[in-house]
Amino acid sequence: MIRAILTRLQQRYRTLVYPTRTPVLPDRFRGLPRIERARCAADCAACVAVCPVQAITKDTNGIALDLGRCLFCGACETACAYHAVTFTREHRLAAGSRAGLRCTAQELPRVTALQGRMHALFGRSLKLRQVCAGGCNACEADINVLNTVVFDLGRFGIQFVAAPRHADGVLITGPVTANMRGALEKTWQAVPAPKLVIAVGACAISGGPYRDQVETHNGADTILPVDLYIPGCPPHPLTILDGLLQLLGKGGG
Amino acid sequence: MSGDFRANACVARTAVPVLAIAPFRAAIIEQTRGGALLAALFGVPHESALRLHAVLAQPTAGTLTLLCADVVQEYPALTPECMPAHWFERELWEQWRVLPVGHPWLKPIRFQPARTADAPMPAPIGCTEFFAVAGGETHEVAVGPVHAGIIEPGHFRFQCYGEQVLHLEISLGYQHRGIERAVAGGPTARTIHHMETLAGDTTIGHTLAYVQACEALAECRVPPRAQALRAIALELERLANHTGDIGALAGDIGYLPTAAYCGRIRGDFLNMTALLCGNRFGRGLVRPGGVLFDLDDERRTQLAQRLRQAERDVRVATQLLWTTPSVLARFEGTGTLTRAQCEQLGVVGVAARASGIINDVRGDFPAGWYCQEHVSPASCDTGDVYARAMVRLLEIQHALLFIHCVLAALPKGPITTTCGPRGAARQVVSLVEGWRGMICHVALTDAAGQFAAYKIIDPSFHNWMGLALAMRGQQISDFPLCNKSFNLSYCGHDL
Ligand code: SF4
Numbered sequence: 001m002i003r004a005i006l007t008r009l010q011q012r013y014r015t016l017v018y019p020t021r022t023p024v025l026p027d028r029f030r031g032l033p034r035i036e037r038a039r040c041a042a043d044c045a046a047c048v049a050v051c052p053v054q055a056i057t058k059d060t061n062g063i064a065l066d067l068g069r070c071l072f073c074g075a076c077e078t079a080c081a082y083h084a085v086t087f088t089r090e091h092r093l094a095a096g097s098r099a100g101l102r103c104t105a106q107e108l109p110r111v112t113a114l115q116g117r118m119h120a121l122f123g124r125s126l127k128l129r130q131v132c133a134g135g136c137n138a139c140e141a142d143i144n145v146l147n148t149v150v151f152d153l154g155r156f157g158i159q160f161v162a163a164p165r166h167a168d169g170v171l172i173t174g175p176v177t178a179n180m181r182g183a184l185e186k187t188w189q190a191v192p193a194p195k196l197v198i199a200v201g202a203c204a205i206s207g208g209p210y211r212d213q214v215e216t217h218n219g220a221d222t223i224l225p226v227d228l229y230i231p232g233c234p235p236h237p238l239t240i241l242d243g244l245l246q247l248l249g250k251g252g253g
Numbered sequence: 254m255s256g257d258f259r260a261n262a263c264v265a266r267t268a269v270p271v272l273a274i275a276p277f278r279a280a281i282i283e284q285t286r287g288g289a290l291l292a293a294l295f296g297v298p299h300e301s302a303l304r305l306h307a308v309l310a311q312p313t314a315g316t317l318t319l320l321c322a323d324v325v326q327e328y329p330a331l332t333p334e335c336m337p338a339h340w341f342e343r344e345l346w347e348q349w350r351v352l353p354v355g356h357p358w359l360k361p362i363r364f365q366p367a368r369t370a371d372a373p374m375p376a377p378i379g380c381t382e383f384f385a386v387a388g389g390e391t392h393e394v395a396v397g398p399v400h401a402g403i404i405e406p407g408h409f410r411f412q413c414y415g416e417q418v419l420h421l422e423i424s425l426g427y428q429h430r431g432i433e434r435a436v437a438g439g440p441t442a443r444t445i446h447h448m449e450t451l452a453g454d455t456t457i458g459h460t461l462a463y464v465q466a467c468e469a470l471a472e473c474r475v476p477p478r479a480q481a482l483r484a485i486a487l488e489l490e491r492l493a494n495h496t497g498d499i500g501a502l503a504g505d506i507g508y509l510p511t512a513a514y515c516g517r518i519r520g521d522f523l524n525m526t527a528l529l530c531g532n533r534f535g536r537g538l539v540r541p542g543g544v545l546f547d548l549d550d551e552r553r554t555q556l557a558q559r560l561r562q563a564e565r566d567v568r569v570a571t572q573l574l575w576t577t578p579s580v581l582a583r584f585e586g587t588g589t590l591t592r593a594q595c596e597q598l599g600v601v602g603v604a605a606r607a608s609g610i611i612n613d614v615r616g617d618f619p620a621g622w623y624c625q626e627h628v629s630p631a632s633c634d635t636g637d638v639y640a641r642a643m644v645r646l647l648e649i650q651h652a653l654l655f656i657h658c659v660l661a662a663l664p665k666g667p668i669t670t671t672c673g674p675r676g677a678a679r680q681v682v683s684l685v686e687g688w689r690g691m692i693c694h695v696a697l698t699d700a701a702g703q704f705a706a707y708k709i710i711d712p713s714f715h716n717w718m719g720l721a722l723a724m725r726g727q728q729i730s731d732f733p734l735c736n737k738s739f740n741l742s743y744c745g746h747d748l
Pocket of ligand 1: 136137138174200202209233234450
């Protein structure tokens with residue numbers, strides 16, 4: 001027992017003060033992109049060419065980056081000789097709509113907090129059933145991290161539960177493989193209404209690195225109505241936490 | 254008859270002997286009985302036949318045997334005489350519709366569409382006969398694909414007598430997203446991302462196997478500094494996962510202090526990878542020709558400092574676990590896989606070393622910085638949950654020591670060089686000791702240097718059957734603990 005107590009002291013208090021204080025992310029962290037259309041050269045499309053998932057497009061108005069497809073690999077930043085695309089350390093990336101993930105400057109995507117009855121039902125207690133529907137398991141790894149002492153998800157009233165019947169919604173990762181579609185639909189049907197659908201990671205939003213492969217479905221919203229999109233490959237745990245908190249109207253500034 | 258080849262070195266495809274099926278089978282059976290690992294067995298269409306490619310790895314000699322044989326429609330199965338071929342032959346049949354005659358349990362492993370042109374659609378996933386034990390006193394328990402926790406999907410079918418498990422059958426494929434099919438014909442701009450996401454927790458391991466293959470095919474020499482940084486990243490990946498696993502084992506038996514501490518320390522290791530490249534899983538770090546991020550002096554000092562802190566934290570957290578008798582009582586004798594069973598099945602990595610088989614690619618087939626800096630392989634011999642935890646603990650200690658040594662003697666110079674075009678009609682087998690065990694990638698190029706075929710074997714592919722056997726005679730309530738002690742990858746298996 002004494003050893004357990006001494007160990008507890010040695011390991012110290014580690015929980016983040018969040019969202020009131022934002023922890024410092026590594027200087028090389030690739031978060032919200034900054035698009036500066038004015039810098040972009042008219043005859044250049046180097047970024048469009050190198051993007052592995054066609055997240056960047058260019059038309060007469062200039063370039064636009066779809067955060068829902070982006071793998072945050074930084075290839076466009078390296079390819080652009082004019083610094084028209086750079087990645088900032090901003091970790092807040094979640095959006096309430098698919099269109100809200102289109103980035104043409106450095107605007108923060110917007111999440112509309114739950115209102116009225118939905119807020120009354122879920123604002124103080126949100127139970128989620130996680131469904132991994134393909135993907136590489138890195139998204140799940142960084143969702144699991146929210147249950148560690150560092151993030152301590154439970155203090156915000158959010159909990160992952162085993163039974164869909166106990167859940168208020170499903171949180172989906174992965175592109176929804178053909179082989180997981182049935183299980184995902186059954187899980188969703190088992191969640192009592194009203195219910196939420198949250199898509200986490202490039203896969204669940206757009207198919208990610210597997211987009212347009214016949215074995216997958218290009219994301220959760222090809223199957224179910226999605227209420228919250230959290231981009232990244234995988235999203236940083238703070239990005240996921242921020243998205244969930246904003247949905248509940250508990251987000252920081 | 255069968256040539257000796259080296260890992261991570263490219264050869265002309267014509268140098269690989271093509272045998273008749275009888276000597277092909279005989280060589281595989283004989284070599285696996287003599288301690289060789291069947292690292293790969295896969296098919297590539299060749300004229301009107303299917304060419305079987307086998308890769309046998311000889312850990313003691315550090316050499317590979319590469320063999321081919323052409324088959325049409327059917328051939329006598331290897332499995333009855335060579336169990337490591339069991340899963341491979343099911344895959345061959347599923348992908349190419351070639352029948353291994355006499356295979357004792359021939360059924361899909363992924364429920365994936367066949368790779369042949371006129372193939373019928375596969376049966377819906379899960380629609381298959383499961384092994385059943387008859388009798389009024391037995392019952393069946395079905396779990397998954399959606400499990401209780403935040404984990405990947407897979408289906409487990411237990412045959413039980415009361416609480417006791419008589420047999421477990423594991424049915425996978427839910428994560429199948431067609432990576433091998435997509436990579437063939439490439440590389441394209443996406444290929445490197447497919448490699449980074451084969452198994453997210455093994456981003457560095459699999460990407461390293463891929464770039465090693467590309468570099469061998471292009472005869473590109475990677476700068477020493479890049480090799481050293483890659484090795485650091487690979488060991489950080491091992492540290493994060495092993496620490497997380499020890500925490501999760503503690504969690505599965507309800508010993509919460511170590512579960513909480515190790516869960517957090519795992520994150521510290523992931524953050525060290527992010528210090529190096531901005532991403533906790535090492536995305537964007539390893540590319541053909543080198544690495545994309547350097548470790549400047551300030552970063553190096555910080556990494557060393559953080560490692561020392563994490564080292565202290567892991568030591569204290571694990572000491573607590575290893576000195577608590579109630580914990581050890583739950584670990585010892587649970588989920589035992591004997592050395593003989595491991596050898597019979599061709600089990601690799603942590604699970605094999607926990608049963609006393611000291612195979613480790615870093616020592617047996619060293620590449621990159623592992624040619625300069627040696628890591629002593631860890632092992633234990635009881636083959637139970639305790640042994641698998643112990644091997645992880647030892648490997649944590651060895652990895653920490655290794656990184657400190659590399660950091661102290663980090664070579665100077667560039668971190669990347671151009672990796673030119675790949676040679677035409679070449680073949681390479683790339684091996685890496687990922688944190689789970691041996692990762693094997695086999696690349697075959699066509700006349701233009703593109704991938705005519707690209708085969709990926711995650712260590713989990715060899716080991717799922719090991720988990721099934723380890724569960725025999727166990728309490729079903731011990732399944733989470735046993736499962737965690739193997740911690741195999743679903744996505745790495747399903748591809
Ligand atoms: S979004 Fe990226 S990290 Fe998440 S599951 Fe897909 S490939 Fe993996």
